[in-house]
Amino acid sequence: MIAAAAVSSLATGPREPRLSAQQATPTTPNDTIRHAVIGCRIRGRVHASQFGRQNGVEIAYVCDPDRVLAEELAETVEKDQGRRPMVVQDLRVIFDDSHVDTVSIATPNHWHALAAIWAMQSGKHVYVEKPVTHTVCEGRRMVQVAQKTGRLCQAGTQNRSSGALAAAAAYLRDGKLGDVTFARTIIYGQRSSIGPRGIYEVPEQIDYNLFLGPAANEPLTRPRLHYDWHWNWNTGNGELGNNNIHYIDICRWIMGLSGLGNLVLSVGGRLGYEDAGETPNTQLVVHQFETKTIVQEVRGLKTDPFSSIFQAGSIIHGTEGFLAGSSLFDPDGNLVQTFEGPSENHFVNFVEAVRNGRREELNADILEGHLSSALCHVGNLSYRLGTNRPPQEIADQLEDYGLHDEVAQTFDRMVNHLRDNEIDLDATQLTLGPLLSIDSDQERFTDSSEANVLLSREYRTPFVVPEAHEL
Incomplete structure (x- = not known):
């Protein structure tokens, strides 16, 4: 009552x-x-x-x-x-x-x-x-x-809150990895179809109005309400927002990057089956931070591991070697050391900061969470504004953009991976998103009004996120 x-x-x-x-x-x-x-x-x-x-x-x-x-x-x-x-x-x-x-x-x-x-x-x-x-x-x-x-x-x-990653970050800040200009994130994990698109009944124990909250009042179009909301733009952010957020956050932290970069581009598609999902199950996102490039890579179909020594996570390359997770390798791929350090329980860290009333004690203040999440979002925005193109046209366009050499190589591997899964890329084409320029200070795009519209969304009353002047 x-x-x-x-x-x-x-x-x-x-x-x-x-x-x-x-x-x-x-x-x-x-x-x-x-x-x-x-x-x-x-x-x-x-x-x-x-x-x-x-x-x-x-x-x-x-x-x-x-x-x-x-x-x-x-x-x-x-x-x-x-x-x-x-x-x-x-x-x-x-x-x-x-x-x-x-x-x-x-x-x-x-x-x-x-x-x-x-x-x-x-x-x-x-x-x-x-x-x-x-x-x-x-x-x-x-x-x-x-x-x-x-x-x-x-x-x-x-x-x-990882002590090992903190030690790796300190190693890079000391300049021991040399000149660092490239990093990649890797999420390889097979996901199957979520079922055919249709109109499905919401289970009676669920208040669907409260479930939707700020989202658009759309009917349930997939067989399962829970979890599969990840693959619908109305409620989720695809695999970038689901898992890759962790690894782009590690890259930002260890490389000391702030803001949203100055350029972003995405290539991908939802391939291998037709279902109720909307987000890509195969995706490549390029972020450029002036002289530094990060490539996010997602594979949701059957695939071999990224390499024999590293299957998923973050890899940061310098002229003196590379960091894969919390391990250091020389330029030839030989393990040099695995970093160690005292870790904290992330939940305990939050409670202790609350008790002490000290924002600076938080290991992941909301500002850092916002910036890393936003990198996933701008990658998805490029994808959502893209057009379907055959592989060779995409390869030619990537070359014309003059991006880091690893971008073209990663795309080639993506194409080969899809062909290994018997995807006909002429019949079911990949989506090439626009190369979007970003004003990082303003957190807006400088060359796309369409992209700027997607930086926010329409909310359902009364579930409305306030504008800055309303706070």
Whole structure:
């Protein structure tokens, strides 16, 4: 009854911040932190476990539009902590409870930004899963709200808490890798069809309006609601946003890159089957940061590993060798050393920063999460604005652009990989996106009004991410 009454009072979304940064009572080392988990499936279960096992943290709420998932997680939490958390379908109930100190967001991508913004505006600190946003503009709003409210916001890019990677970053900063001009990220993992496109019934235990939230009011067009939202533009960001976000974030961190670069281009397609998915299962994205280039590569069909020594992740090349993950190799590919260093639990890092009230203690502040997520988004924007072309035309165009030599070589490998999977690239052509120029300071494209439109999206009232002047 309490939850129902709260939902009724929130019919038009959260009011203005209920608790300003100045009014908020700091959490001291001896306080119990009352935590809410929003999103109760794969990552949400991890959140509940990781936060619940920390001393002085109580899981006070679990929330999911799917009430069955929420009840299941509540049962698990009750067994672990000896107290059953409140179960709600509407996340606004949590934001209206001033006794909640922190929230973690493990919803589908399209909810990440608005949930985090509403939470911070209601006085709560936030841990939000990757990618932290669904669009580029959402990330900048999250950064601005964190600054305005004084709330801490940690991105779920947990590699930032790796001691080994921190040691690798220090090695590169010391200049020991030589001149670093190229890096690549690799996600090779076979994914099958998600089923034919159609109109499907939403399971009765799910509040579909709350599931959609900020997204367009589209019917369910795939057999499975959960997880397969990743492959629909209305709610997901494809494999770039699903997994590759981790590795582009590592590249940015270790190479010391800020901003969105000055150029981006994507090539790819959804190949090998026809299904309800929209995002590419095969993709190459090129990011140029003046003299440095990063290539993101995705393969979702059957494939051999990238190499005998490295199957997936990030590779950063210098004149003195290369870093593959946390290992250093000489220019000939011989292992030199594997870095080591003290790691932190990413969830513990967030809680300790909250207790200390020190944003600088966060290993993955929202600004870093925003920039890495945005690189995935601009890559997808190029793809979405692309045209179908035969392989040779694409190869010729890439050569005309004068990009890093590894770009053409990576494309050649992509073509051979697709032909190994018996894809007829004349009958089912790849999509070549435009080479888009970026004003990194403004986080806008300088040469495409179409691309600039896709930096944001239309929201459904009342699930609206505020503009900067509305904060």
